[in-house]
Amino acid sequence: MSKSIQQVKEEFNSSGISIAEWSRENNFPAQLVYQILNHTRIPQRGKSHLIAVKLGIKQ
Template sequence: MIKSIKQVRDDFSQSGISIAEWARINNFSPDLVYRILKNNKVPLRGESHRIAVKLGIKEQKYMD
């Protein structure tokens, strides 16, 4: 199930794990994760896209 950015932010609030900690655990730049969660647009490519997929705000698309 795809989540909204608000749902992801709410999940972080309830989980007790910070966004920065999640980013470091998953080898992402905390600044980039914060930017994605502040923006209302879902990223299309690159590391931002990989972060969005990992956060659950975007579905992974596989190319055949």
């Protein structure tokens, strides 16, 4: 089951890990992660798709 973007944001808030820190640890551009979480980029393929899978937004 996939998570919603809101659920992912809440997990970041409760974990104390910033999105930028998560991005660095997972070797993803922070700007791309922010775009996905702010609905300004649709994660269809490439790195954005990999980010969505890693965050649990997509299977």
